[in-house]
Amino acid sequence: MRAHYGKATAAFAMVSALTLAGCAGGGGGDSTAGGEGGSSCEPSSGPVDLTFTTWVPGMDKVVDLWNEENPDIQVKVQTGPNGNSGTYQNFFNQLQAGNAPDLGQIEYDALPNFRVQDGLENIASCENVSDAEDQFVDWTWGQVTFGEDDAVYAVPQDSGPMAMFYRKDLFEQAGIEVPTTWEEYAAAAEEIKAQGSYITNFPRGDVNWFAGNVWQAGGQWFSNDDEGWDVNLTGEESEQVANYWQGLLEKDQVSTLPSFSDEWNASFNEGDQWTWISAVWGASTLATGAPDTSGKWAVAPMPQWEDGGTAAGNWGGSSTAVLKGSEHPYEAAQFALWLNTDPEALALANELGGLYPAAKSATDLEAFSGGVEYFGGQKIYDVFAEASSNVDPNFTWGPTMTQTYTDVSDGFGKAIGGDGTLMDALTSGEEATVESLKSQSIPVKE
Amino acid sequence: MRRGNSPRGPRHSIMSRTGAMLIMGVFTLYFLTPIWWLLVSSTKTGGQITGTAPLWFTMESIPTFFSNIGRLFTYSDGVFGRWLLNSAIYAGLGALLGTIIAAMCGYALAKYEFKGREAIFNIVLSGVLVPATALALPLFLIFSEVKLTNTLWAVFLPSLVSPFGVYLARIYAAASVPGELLEAARLDGSGEIRTFFTVSTRLMAPALVTIFLFQFVAIWNNFFLPLIMLRDQTLFPVTLGLYAWNSQISQIPELRVLVIVGALVSILPLIAAFLALQRFWSSGLGAGSVK
Incomplete structure (x- = not known):
């Protein structure tokens, strides 16, 4: 259907x-x-x-x-x-x-x-x-x-300001520092894999999640002025993010379950996933999908590309x-x-x-001022409010996102199956988007 | 392959029967497993769906099932009950009226000679080939013109039309209603409409049951037309309502359980309709083959 x-x-x-x-x-x-x-x-x-x-x-x-x-x-x-x-x-x-x-x-x-x-x-x-x-x-x-x-x-x-949900208990037991940069995150991924778990899941179908990561890195997928739309899914920042996750995928350090599916929930519930880079609404997703891990989670800002940075994405x-x-x-x-x-x-x-x-x-609302039991009483919404103020205000979406999402996610699926890379998916997604804009008579800059 | 040609007929017969049974068994399993999963999953809480064996019950299955059912019918002011009722109206009344219209149309095409009969029949027949989905958008624009979108009629009226029903009714009326009988009725002074309702519909009963069942299932499962036509959730049929809930699961995860239990409840009327009418239906198929 x-x-x-x-x-x-x-x-x-x-x-x-x-x-x-x-x-x-x-x-x-x-x-x-x-x-x-x-x-x-x-x-x-x-x-x-x-x-x-x-x-x-x-x-x-x-x-x-x-x-x-x-x-x-x-x-x-x-x-x-x-x-x-x-x-x-x-x-x-x-x-x-x-x-x-x-x-x-x-x-x-x-x-x-x-x-x-x-x-x-x-x-x-x-x-x-x-x-x-x-x-x-x-x-x-x-x-x-x-x-x-x-x-x-x-x-x-x-x-949906983004942050990192993580299993505080598991990181403590294993003596691994909670990563604050993407470099540390990759290092942690290797150690966690050595223990037989995954640091996180790569959501092939959620291209807007990926866009949130590019957003954090300072990238821009679309821009427009009087002359038309500029489509750039393959800029420097996109490449950086794509190559990063490609690396984790190739080393099998992240799982590739379909997001929000039963297996996906189960894998969080059973402790196979140590972190989830997600948006503020993810808190209730976790609490419902992984009830057995209540009290063991915490929230930290997204890992950064630059040491000491504060950039956040949005999903x-x-x-x-x-x-x-x-x-x-x-x-x-x-x-x-x-x-x-x-x-x-x-x-x-x-x-x-x-x-x-x-x-x-x-931030003044009662619902967002107190501690949350599922996260061991942590005031998680302070983290998200902070993230929200650190989201780049200039990120622009394109006029055919449904099509762009579909094409890129098809490419991601192939990349996960070993056919091409995430970067290839972005390249073909960019081409398809330009075609789609042209076919709707929306002016595009080449 | 056929057993008749083989000198070792009986053995082949047993083998082919075992083979047939095996294939049917596999298919039965294939079709019943999802329903079994649905039944089992509806007896679990949100956490248990992922945390326990997917195809077997838990210790608290029975109380959980009833609490799930309770939540299903109370969530959002009990809108689910309303959806079931809507589906029953759309599918029940729609199939009933649709069957009568298809029967009259097919009967007329089979039993009356008039100019353009074949042309009309062919046009109706070509309607079988056009998927209902393709008609939804034009229908929306037409209903917008007459300001009937987002009303019960927007879903109900298009459901009355069944080209396949007309086709079936014509074939069956041609085979099962003898012209001589109609002549006799006319000689006895019975009007055409009276003859149709008192004599012909009885002879056509098995075909009518089939048409009714097809229509009922098609309307009950129709999803795209209501999706396009309706905005007021108190008018939704159960399919569209469950779809709307399902699309919100990533944000409101507790809906997952309600969608599963709701899906189970929503297929019960279909099963009931089939079991109740199956008797007439199979006799209809049999009668057709003897002719």
Whole structure:
């Protein structure tokens, strides 16, 4: 079903790129007004009903809080599978049919796709929106503005700053120092392998995890300006990261189980995995998937490429966007701001949906201030808050990430099977991405 | 290979029967193992799924199973029960009405001479070749025009159409409803519609059961159309609901258990429908072969 659907997606993306451009011209009477000028984003008169599509569990309860306080702006939550499993495709279909929801949850790596296909309302001129910049972690704001002037296309919702989960007990017993650099990490990998375990698992399917590592190293996969997109999956930093993991793979010092599978969980639960380089949401993944190791884990910053460095990567996170064609962009923008900055809303979204907010005030929330039992009482969220402030704000995603992920992950699969290297996968992924952009008439710089 | 040609017939017969049994045994195992896994896994907690033998129960299986079922039906305000009900409506009513429509259509094509009959039949037949998935997006755009997306009708109406059902009904009506009988009914003053419902449908019953079963299973398992059409989770059928949960497992790991138990519960109505209607169905297949 999935593979089949992927092909349909690709084919449809091409069609919609053309048709949407046409639609934008026709249906843009109200939205051109919304695009430029400061006076354009005005409140509607009378009561307003908004629809909001999200796949975060429990979001309806959070929205209930808003609905109680704002009888004139009632928001209805609609739900579906997570973005790449169908909801994004639905958004594109609905944009084409002109009945998209007012608000939609969109992950950062999918935002450029919606931007390129003109699916997002620019809400920069809506009251309070541009001033909200200071309330969000720097890099997340960069993700929703694309570095354009006078532009805000979504409000940051949650983020996934990365750190290293590690088995404190095992490292202590074995007398191995907890690695702080990637060099030490590789040395530890060798010692751990000698004891018959793995330092970690290389997730072949999670290309966004790999991108998070490139991000940490200071790399850039995409950039764009007036002349078009520059695709660079094979830059110096990508090569550094690819060669590093290639080395660990060739020496069989990392396992290659499919992420989040039963075997993968079991291998963490049985103590075969000593570390996991992952995002903040990984804490609950571990606690559920490896319950027998409770109390034995700890969190440290990601290993660094340079001694004494503090760089961190990011894996995941999403925004609340106002979709093109919404009749009430002002109210939608106000709701999106409230949803992602109100302390009560943030606390409930974390409790029910496991979101780690993109708002800086996250550190004040009770859920993130105490120690976590699973991690021996460590205040792990301090580590992630620190990591979050050390994420490079200039990293840009491309407009066809679903395709890029698929192509690179196919290459990773081959590399793990001994056919080519991770670097080869990036090279072929870059070529395929350039092709895909061209086929959608998106300008590419060669 | 055939035993008739061999002088050592009986021995070959035993061998080929053992061979056949062996092959069938292997296939049975192949098909039943995943269901067995599903059954066993639904009696475990999240940690036990990875930590214990995958194909056997644990000591606390029975209480765990009931607590899993309890959580399944209470999670997110009991939305799973709603999904089951939706599936039952889509599949039950959809298959029933779809069967009646297919039966009438196939019967008309088989028993009435009219201009363009073969052309209509061929067009319907070509509909069998078009996968439902390919029609989902055009259907979405059409339903958007009439503002029926995200309603029950968006899934229900397309489910009523079954080209394969029409094909089957025509073939079966041609073979099992004698023209003489219809003549007799007409002479006795019975109207065409009355004849159809009182005489013909009874003769066609085995085929109708088959069509109903096919339609029921197809609608119950239909996933792509609801995925595209529906946004309100209170309208989801159980397949789409479980898929939505499954897509969130990496973030909300406790859903893993609920997806497994939910999958088990969601196949029970299919099994029940097959067991209940199997009797009629196999008699239908048999009747066809005697003709």
